[in-house]
Amino acid sequence: MAEEIDLFKTPTEPSFFVGQVQSEIFNSPDSFFKVLIVSVEESNFDWHEPEITVTGSLGDLSDDRTYRFEGKIVEHPRYGQQFQVTSYHVNQPTSKEGLIEFLSGKQFEGIGKKTAEKIVTELGTDAIDKIVADPHVLDKLKLRKVVKTALIDNLRANQGMDQIIIGLNNLGFGANLSSAIFDKYGDETLHIINENPYKLAVEIDGISFKRADQVAQRLAIPADDPRRIDAAIVQTLDDLTMETGDTYTTTRPLLQQTIQLLAEGSGGHVSTDVVTTRIVELEKNQGICYADKKVYPTALYNAEWQIADHLHRLLTVEPDTLSEKTVEKAVEKIADRSGITYDEIQKEAIKTALNSKVMLLTGGPGTGKTTIINGIVASYAEVHDISLEVDEYKEKAFPVLLAAPTGRAAKRMSEATDLPASTIHRLLGLNGREMPTDLNERDLQGSLLIIDEMSMVDTLLFKTLIQAVPTSMHVVLVGDKDQLPSVGPGQVFHDLLEFAELPKVELTNIHRQSADSTIIPLAHAIKKGELPADLTNKLPDRSFISCHANQVPNVIQQIIDLSKKRDYSADDIQILAPMYRGQAGIDRLNELAQQAYNPPTSDKQEVEFRGQIYRVGDKVLQLVNVPEKNIFNGDIGRITAIESSKTAGKRNETITVDYDDNEVSYSRMEWNQLRLAYCISIHKAQGSQFKMVLLPVVQQFSRMLQRNLLYTAITRAAEKLVLVGEPYAVAMSIKNKGTNRNTSLIDRLTKVWARHSDLTISLEQTTESLSTKDNKSSTAALSSAENVTSQPELLSPENHQYILTADLINANTIDPLIGMENISLQSFHQTK
Ligand SMILES: Nc1ncnc2c1ncn2[C@@H]1O[C@H](COP(=O)(O)OP(=O)(O)OP(=O)(O)O)[C@@H](O)[C@H]1O
Numbered sequence: 001m002a003e004e005i006d007l008f009k010t011p012t013e014p015s016f017f018v019g020q021v022q023s024e025i026f027n028s029p030d031s032f033f034k035v036l037i038v039s040v041e042e043s044n045f046d047w048h049e050p051e052i053t054v055t056g057s058l059g060d061l062s063d064d065r066t067y068r069f070e071g072k073i074v075e076h077p078r079y080g081q082q083f084q085v086t087s088y089h090v091n092q093p094t095s096k097e098g099l100i101e102f103l104s105g106k107q108f109e110g111i112g113k114k115t116a117e118k119i120v121t122e123l124g125t126d127a128i129d130k131i132v133a134d135p136h137v138l139d140k141l142k143l144r145k146v147v148k149t150a151l152i153d154n155l156r157a158n159q160g161m162d163q164i165i166i167g168l169n170n171l172g173f174g175a176n177l178s179s180a181i182f183d184k185y186g187d188e189t190l191h192i193i194n195e196n197p198y199k200l201a202v203e204i205d206g207i208s209f210k211r212a213d214q215v216a217q218r219l220a221i222p223a224d225d226p227r228r229i230d231a232a233i234v235q236t237l238d239d240l241t242m243e244t245g246d247t248y249t250t251t252r253p254l255l256q257q258t259i260q261l262l263a264e265g266s267g268g269h270v271s272t273d274v275v276t277t278r279i280v281e282l283e284k285n286q287g288i289c290y291a292d293k294k295v296y297p298t299a300l301y302n303a304e305w306q307i308a309d310h311l312h313r314l315l316t317v318e319p320d321t322l323s324e325k326t327v328e329k330a331v332e333k334i335a336d337r338s339g340i341t342y343d344e345i346q347k348e349a350i351k352t353a354l355n356s357k358v359m360l361l362t363g364g365p366g367t368g369k370t371t372i373i374n375g376i377v378a379s380y381a382e383v384h385d386i387s388l389e390v391d392e393y394k395e396k397a398f399p400v401l402l403a404a405p406t407g408r409a410a411k412r413m414s415e416a417t418d419l420p421a422s423t424i425h426r427l428l429g430l431n432g433r434e435m436p437t438d439l440n441e442r443d444l445q446g447s448l449l450i451i452d453e454m455s456m457v458d459t460l461l462f463k464t465l466i467q468a469v470p471t472s473m474h475v476v477l478v479g480d481k482d483q484l485p486s487v488g489p490g491q492v493f494h495d496l497l498e499f500a501e502l503p504k505v506e507l508t509n510i511h512r513q514s515a516d517s518t519i520i521p522l523a524h525a526i527k528k529g530e531l532p533a534d535l536t537n538k539l540p541d542r543s544f545i546s547c548h549a550n551q552v553p554n555v556i557q558q559i560i561d562l563s564k565k566r567d568y569s570a571d572d573i574q575i576l577a578p579m580y581r582g583q584a585g586i587d588r589l590n591e592l593a594q595q596a597y598n599p600p601t602s603d604k605q606e607v608e609f610r611g612q613i614y615r616v617g618d619k620v621l622q623l624v625n626v627p628e629k630n631i632f633n634g635d636i637g638r639i640t641a642i643e644s645s646k647t648a649g650k651r652n653e654t655i656t657v658d659y660d661d662n663e664v665s666y667s668r669m670e671w672n673q674l675r676l677a678y679c680i681s682i683h684k685a686q687g688s689q690f691k692m693v694l695l696p697v698v699q700q701f702s703r704m705l706q707r708n709l710l711y712t713a714i715t716r717a718a719e720k721l722v723l724v725g726e727p728y729a730v731a732m733s734i735k736n737k738g739t740n741r742n743t744s745l746i747d748r749l750t751k752v753w754a755r756h757s758d759l760t761i762s763l764e765q766t767t768e769s770l771s772t773k774d775n776k777s778s779t780a781a782l783s784s785a786e787n788v789t790s791q792p793e794l795l796s797p798e799n800h801q802y803i804l805t806a807d808l809i810n811a812n813t814i815d816p817l818i819g820m821e822n823i824s825l826q827s828f829h830q831t832k
Pocket residue numbers: 340341342343346363364365366367368369370371372511512
């Protein structure tokens with residue numbers, strides 16, 4: 001990829017030339033970056049060739065028009081002199097007379113000389129650029145609506161997109177971000193940015209508050225502009241919830257960190273008083289939410305209520321009643337057919353699933369979750385007389401929907417059930433890059449939905465999923481409650497299991513024979529907080545190699561060498577670690593394993609990217625969801641080909657990765673989606689299992705050492721587990737139960753259920769009153785029933801703001817470490 005143009009550098013006198021596009025050498029499919037050959041008809045620099053190579057962010061240029069390109073000549077080490085474009089436009093008249101002539105020409109219907117004159121007098125000789133950048137500049141000219149629309153449309157069709165790309169370029173955005181911004185806002189891009197550049201931080205993935213703040217500085221937006229402060233508050237709140245996994249924070253961290261973020265931004269420091277006032281104002285306009293001394297991002301606040309509402313909606317509709325005998329018979333039949341004797345809890349799980357609209361199923365490793373998913377699907381098909389032959393559903397939707405949060409977990413689910421399974425994102429038609437506000441309802445089709453690896457599902461994704469479930473559908477949520485919670489905010493599965501009203505079953509009997517596995521008993525012991533006496537013993541399927549953190553690389557090296565002799569390939573072994581840095585960290589171990597499994601040779605292509613070497617044959621990890629290419633966060637593949645700048649030229653560099661026969665090609669711009677995968681983080685390994693797991697556990701990781709992290713890592717091992725490091729570190733993590741995340745889901749569920757039972761009582765009273773013709777009490781009962789809303793707000797708005805303000809003042813004054821100026825009581829009293 002060409003280096004992105006940085007227009008923040010002090011501009012020197014720009015060079016320009018005028019010419020027509022002759023041919024296109026490169027056109028990036030994912031951004032506006034292009035390389036063109038353009039004729040040179042006129043230039044203000046020394047150029048003696050008929051053509052020049054042009055690079056930069058460019059729209060689709062037509063080859064029968066003449067353009068004026070501005071920018072600079074750069075010397076490319078391989079391709080020689082090139083013209084790097086910073087701005088370009090159709091070569092149009094620049095004199096007043098020429099422009100009037102142009103605008104009153106045939107192509108602008110309804111504009112005569114007089115109107116054209118009016119436009120040029122009002123807007124100047126750069127009228128066209130101004131109109132394209134922001135059509136609202138025409139408002140003051142009072143043109144007829146049809147004329148105005150035709151003018152704008154015509155100008156935009158010819159150069160609207162170009163102007164937007166240039167505008168974005170001028171604001172310092174390179175080809176990639178420009179493309180993301182243009183995708184979102186289209187023709188309105190520059191207008192929206194001019195009106196509120198901070199929208200970029202809130203709505204475009206990859207643009208931070210600080211970046212938006214830089215743009216705002218160019219637009220001379222003052223430091224204490226409400227748009228700036230609001231954006232900083234929202235970003236701080238999002239950052240805090242992402243860092244902690246909580247769905248809310250409190251006023252103190254919000255106030256402190258917002259002030260800090262503003263001070264670090266290019267706009268500079270803002271007083272506590274002003275920030276306090278904006279927090280109150282933003283809350284009033286529902287940009288953030290405040291309840292019970294907790295501050296929520298609006299999307300998360302709403303999501304927790306919506307999850308509760310939707311679960312209630314599903315559960316209030318009775319499932320088709322199945323007689324106990326029918327269910328019993330079906331389960332027996334399925335057990336016979338599969339040759340399994342279900343234990344009592346397993347039977348109960350299948351029966352509960354058949355008789356409940358929503359059911360939670362949890363259990364540790366080897367307790368039969370997969371077995372029971374199969375049992376539920378088969379029994380469901382049996383009692384409802386449904387065929388599970390996929391071929392029979394060419395015309396209609398398959399009735400059983402199976403999904404998991406990661407591609408690998410979905411694949412395992414599909415292999416275990418012999419039925420189609422997909423990621424939740426794919427099921428919902430999401431691309432994984434949506435902002436919370438984009439996540440709307442999509443009705444699913446089918447009658448039974450089973451989600452596996454439910455502990456990985458976060459609040460926003462679950463809300464999107466559950467709202468797409470039609471009321472007639474049965475839902476079974478399966479997971480292991482003791483595993484790590486989701487990466488995104490919330491601990492949905494944990495909270496749902498805590499809520500008494502939801503049907504649930506916990507599988508507790510371990511069915512994988514302990515003779516086959518001592519890994520499973522180890523996992524169950526850890527789950528209970530016990531340190532097994534045989535932890536450091538050498539057992540057939542697990543061992544513990546004691547060593548200091550500094551020795552970990554050496555020991556891992558030896559294990560790899562030994563395992564290679566025993567025919568374990570890099571695919572069979574997965575090294576897991578909780579941290580990237582340090583001697584026993586992911587980066588170091590990746591380097592070492594790469595050298596061991598895939599050392600450089602003269603015939604193997606390799607490239608360097610961000611300090612890491614990628615070589616043909618390397619095991620790599622996909623870091624984000626790209627459903628269009630059928631690859632998902634956590635997928636592991638192998639590099640099959642590399643086109644480096646040496647072989648294909650810098651513009652065509654690619655890495656090709658094979659993910660189980662799905663070959664995916666990454667242009668250089670997409671290489672940041674990849675990482676070496678010999679060693680991956682425990683979080684990334686969730687939802688996957690590996691033949692052999694190598695797990696360094698050292699005190700160096702202390703901050704990360706927690707029981708559920710260790711438990712998750714250990715349960716990834718299907719056949720062999722080798723722990724490497726300090727036994728004391730294992731003891732430490734078993735002891736450290738960690739803390740639950742702060743969420744309000746249980747509270748929302750409780751309130752929604754209580755509200756509906758109140759409502760039932762109220763309605764019963766109403767019916768009774770009506771039947772006794774007592775109009776007075778029936779009116780009261782009706783109004784109390786109607787008054788119940790999804791998000792009960794018992795306080796008046798004024799009281800609510802008063803409490804928030806008081807809370808903010810408290811947050812500032814109580815903590816002597818904040819070191820901020822004391823808040824004046826002005827805003828407090830104003831609100832009061
Ligand atoms: N009732 C049973 N009788 C005999 N074997 C069983 C029974 N239930 C499960 N198993 C067997 O126990 C093993 C573990 O079951 P299963 O894979 O369903 O558990 P799981 O909870 O999904 O495990 P993991 O989370 O480790 O994948 C399998 O080999 C399965 O066939």
